[in-house]
Amino acid sequence: MKFRANLILSVFLLVVTPIVITSLVTMEAADRALQAQNLKTGYPLSLEKIEIARLRENIVYIVIIGTVVSLTGAGIFTSELSGSVNKIKQGLDNLSHDANTAIDVQRGIMGEIATSINQLAEKLRETRSHRDALLECSPNGIITIDKFGKIILFNPAASSLSGIPPGTALGANYQEIGLPPALVRPLAAALTKQPTDMTKEEIISRPDGNSIAVAISTSSLHDEEETVGALAIIIDLREKRLLEAQVLRANRLAGLGELAAGIAHEIRNPLTAVKGYSQVLDDELELDDPRREYTAVIVKEVNRLDRIVQGLLDFARPSASRFELVNLNQIIEETLVLIAKPAFKHRIELRKEYGEKVLAEVDKDQIKQILLNLFINAGQAIQDQGTIRIVTEQKEEQAVIRIIDSGPGISQAIIDKLFDPFFTTKEEGTGLGLAIAHQLIELHGGKIEIHSRLNAGTEFKLILPLRQGSDLNV
The missing domain is CATH 1.10.287 (Helix Hairpins)
Known part of the structure; x- marks a missing residue:
């Protein structure tokens, strides 16, 4: 002016x-x-x-x-x-x-045009923001490529599932960045308009060596005349497979529990008779009679069978839980007293990293039983000298106890069977300790996670709800 x-x-x-x-x-x-x-x-x-x-x-x-x-x-x-x-x-x-640019508003008809352009740009920014939020938060991996195979879109879920960083993927050719073959094949078929299955379940191997179950859906992107690219959606099936395994395991254990209860009762009565008569025979033999060694072996083995039978009963019909609000750190201390033997202290260093006042509604006796089993297993896993770390923390509506040993680690094949009844790697083990621990933790509405690497130790992670009756967000 x-x-x-x-x-x-x-x-x-x-x-x-x-x-x-x-x-x-x-x-x-x-x-x-x-x-x-x-x-x-x-x-x-x-x-x-x-x-x-x-x-x-x-x-x-x-x-x-x-x-x-x-x-x-x-x-x-x-x-x-x-x-x-x-x-x-x-x-x-x-x-x-830069979508955030605004045009200086002018007077007259040109000012009206500039205002309209700014309003249109604002709507486009809102649309892009919603799209970006959708892609960022989507639990499914989303990959788009152009007709030359260059990756245009590679959201965080795609990076997490494939194990390839977004910075490595964007702008690169999809066949040259190490994508699993199970993903490369359907993308190539979609680019050439070859017929593909709408959704196909696959096991993909990531660059870090881990394999995960996914469902892959691909389709061609095209305009009116030609194919301009391809789209792949990757759905993580791990949670689904985990739930399926839990349902199958629950059904299997329910039938096994009923069978175990019946067998336990049938076995316990003959065992009682064998033990009683062995003790009678032992009393009638002279003190220096060599046959007393046989009766001692019989009584010892009967006691061992009786422990197995009791374990079967505990597994088949666990006692009712009596929940109360307690400090988990205190329960851990009370459990450690039970294993505080000189031999244990001499070999193993305990490192305690307790959170402040980790309170939860639990059955004290059942949690002690779980912890005792895990502490003993961790100690037995350490052959010579080593450490056991005990970490407690409270996260939102969950209490977490982590028991980490410096032992040789456990292979994935064994981890998959650890909670199965009667599975054991110990010569004198019954294979019921971890099965009962898993059952008790489920009675609390929690779960046990195992993380282990060979020659790098093992971590057992107990996750418990702070209040019984509340949903466990795990």
């Missing part, structure tokens, strides 16, 4: 004013010339003719001044219009690189 006013003022000062002054001076000179002519010719001009002559001269000067003013106004308008158009053009160029 200031520039335009200055321009108009300059035009008047430099152009219009000189013309006006010149016209006045010229008109005065013309009057004198007419008067001189009158005196010379002796024929005076009438006032009417003099006014007509002056009017003609005024019209000429008015036309000249109007033309100059019109040209000046047209120049000013054209300059402003050109400036507004250039600003909008520059703003559109900036928008193509």
Whole structure:
């Protein structure tokens, strides 16, 4: 606005004013010339003719001044219009690189155009924001490639499932970044419009050596005339497979529990008779009779069978839980007293990393039974010298106990069977300790996770709800 006013003022000062002054001076000179002519010719001009002559001269000067003013106004308008158009053009160029760019709003019709463009850009930003949030938060992996195989989209879930960082994937060819063959094949088929299964379950191997179960769905991306790319959606099936395994295991253990209860009762009665008669025979033998060794072996083995039978009963029909709000750190300390033998202390260093007041509603006796079994197993896993770390913490609505040993680790094949009844790697083990521990932790609405690497130790992670009856978000 200031520039335009200055321009108009300059035009008047430099152009219009000189013309006006010149016209006045010229008109005065013309009057004198007419008067001189009158005196010379002796024929005076009438006032009417003099006014007509002056009017003609005024019209000429008015036309000249109007033309100059019109040209000046047209120049000013054209300059402003050109400036507004250039600003909008520059703003559109900036928008193509940065969606957050706003065009300076101008007056008049160009200002309305700029405002409309800014409103459209705002809607596009909102749409892009929603799209990005959807892709970022989606639990499913989403990959898109163009017709040349270059990866255009690779969301965080795709990175997590494939094990390939997004920075490595974006812009690279999908066949050259180490994607699992089970994913490369359907993408290649989608690019060439070959018929593919709508959704296919696969086991994919990631670069870190781990394998996971996924469902892969692929489709072609095309416009009206040709294929412009391909889309792959990867669905994580680990949770589904875990739930299926839990249901199968629960059904299997339910039948096994009923069978175990019946067998336990049938075995316990003969065992009682065998033990009783062995003790009678032992009492009738002389103190130096070598046959007393046989009766001692019989009693020892009967006691061992009785422990197995009791384990079967505990597994088949665990005692009712009596929940109360307790400090888990205190329960751990009370359990450690039971294994605090000199031999244990000499070989193993305990490292306690307790959270402050980790409180949860649990059955104290059942939690002690679980912890005792895990502490003994951790101690037995350490052959010579080693450490056991005990970490407790409270996370939102969960209490977590982690028991980490420095033993040789456990292979995945063994981990898959650890909670199965009667599975054991110990010569004298019954294979019921961890099965009962798993059952008791489920009675609390929690779960046990195992993380182990060969020659790098094992971690047992107990996850418990803080309150019974609340949902466990694990």
